[in-house]
Amino acid sequence: MRFGLLSGCILFFAVCCYSLFGHSEEAVRRAEAHFTADTIAHNAQFALERRALFWAGAFVELGFLVLLVFTKLGRRIADGCHYLTGGLWLPTVLLVGVYYFAAEALLRFPMNVGRFLHSTAWGMTSRPIEDWLVDYAKSLGVSAAIGAIVLVGLFLLLRWLPCLWWLPATAAASALAVAYAFVLPVVIEPIFNTFTPIERTQWASLEPRFRDIVRRAGVEVDEVMVVDASRQGHHSNAYFTGFGATRRIVLYDNLLNRFTPSEVETILAHEVGHWYHDHIVLGIAMATGGALVGFLVVACILLWARGRGRLSLACPSDPAALFLLLFLYVVGQWLAAPVQNAVSRHFERQADAASLKWAKEPDAFIAAEIRLAKENLINVAPLHFNVWLFASHPPVVDRIQMANDWKKGNGTADDRR
Ligand SMILES: [Zn+2]
Structure with a gap:
């Protein structure tokens, strides 16, 4: 186990360092066709600082979960909650959830303030910090409400069906994703904006x-x-x-x-x-497939973990299992990220092709890409590794290339009118 943890840490730092300091001459050369050297360097510096903040957050989140799962801390917290609730199972689950949510929010708070101050320093926002704090508190409230629904639902299934919970959990996750997509623009987003x-x-x-x-x-x-x-x-x-x-x-x-x-x-x-391409529906359908595989793997690990390790779970619905579930969720998210992002980039390329087909304005498309990159400080010469691991959209230069190719294949602007 120690060897596994050590290997995981070394891999984490290697990925982190390469993603921060790796450099691609080819990406810079391609970007130089559309952007000045100053813009390329300026945006790359912003991306590097942003990524450093991201890695700091990821390190804190994973580090905390490793402590909870691989030392006696998680078991002690769950036992403490069990004692405080007089041994009642569901209140114990909720109390363990509240403990994790509060601790994680507290640990992440400095990083989130750092992100806000970083945006201010780079001229991305000029709002007062009090205003930002109000939105931050609201987003914590929304996350807590959604988290409580997921937590109670999942643990009830773990208790009722300790071996087969993953089947109804997949159906419930899919229904929840549809419900979330439905209420997002009419209930959740209006909490923050008009x-x-x-x-x-x-x-x-x-x-x-x-x-x-x-x-x-x-x-x-x-x-x-x-x-x-x-x-x-x-x-x-x-x-x-x-x-x-x-x-x-x-x-x-x-x-x-x-x-x-x-x-x-x-x-x-x-x-x-x-x-047109039904990307939200397709996204939910693919996520359902991913959830089925993910839940099945987690179900096997939960059964295997009974009585083992520092958590020493009594059964899959042991409240301490929450820490293991969260650890597996975060690791699963990391493993799934390249696939998720590859699908997302494919969707974005389809939407770009649709834009060129229907708007028939490749020059305006290219001008918009260049303006978006400059205003949003997008890294226009990203490392291929970072695109593979993190990018939900194709690199700006690839999108410009697509518009130029479309132009070549569809004659001059006058021909198209
Ligand atoms: Zn898009």
């Missing part, structure tokens, strides 16, 4: 142009909303969200303020591409 239909904003005159794209794509887009993202920072973005009746495309006010209508059109067409 969303207004575009026809009721100062950008109403753009709506017919957007409707034209939607008509060309042949999809039923009910709502295009504008979010007051400028409240949080200077970031520009757009996204497709919701499920069934709550599906919508959301555009940041920063985007509408600073990008040309043609550039916004290409970004909107990209979001329509996600809609």
Whole structure:
């Protein structure tokens, strides 16, 4: 076990160091065709500092879980909670959950403040810290509510079906993912921002142009909303969200303020591409498959762990099992990240192709990519390893390349009109 832990630590540090300090001459050379050396270096420095903060957070989270699972700490905490609740099982599970949630929030708080101060120092936001703290408290509240539902549901299944819990858990996770996607734009996101239909904003005159794209794509887009993202920072973005009746495309006010209508059109067409290809439904379907495999592996480990190791679980529904479940979840997330991100990059390429097909504005597409990269301080010369491990979107240079290829294959701008 000690050898396994030591190997894990060495691997973690090797990945961390390479991801921070690795350098690709080829990526820089390709970026130089579209960006100045100053922009490439400036954005790379921002990415390096951001990643260092990320690794610090990951180190704290994993380190804490290793302590809970591989020393006597986790068992002692669970036994303490058992004593405090008078031996009642479900209250003990909830108390162990509250302990972990509070401890993790406390440990991560300095890193989150660091991220906020870092954004401020780099000019990504100018909001006061009190304002940020209010949003931070709200997000903790949302996480606690969702966490409590998942915790109680999962442990009830572990208790009722100690050997077969993974089957109903997969069905429940899938139903929960659908419910979450459904309520996200109408219940959760409005806690943090105001969303207004575009026809009721100062950008109403753009709506017919957007409707034209939607008509060309042949999809039923009910709502295009504008979010007051400028409240949080200077970031520009757009996204497709919701499920069934709550599906919508959301555009940041920063985007509408600073990008040309043609550039916004290409970004909107990209979001329509996600809609057209049913990426949310496909994402949930794939996650369900992943959850089935993941739960089955966890079920075997939980049965194997009975009476073993420092946690010495009495049964799979032992409240101390929560620490092992969280450890396995975090490790599983790391292992699944390259696959998840590869699927996400594939979806993004499909949406980019859709944008070029429906907006027919490759030059505006390229201009928007360059502007997004500059304004959002995106690393335009990323290491291939970091793209593989972390990137949910293809590198900016690849997306520009796609637009240039499309241009070559579809004649001049005049031919296309
Ligand atoms: Zn996208």
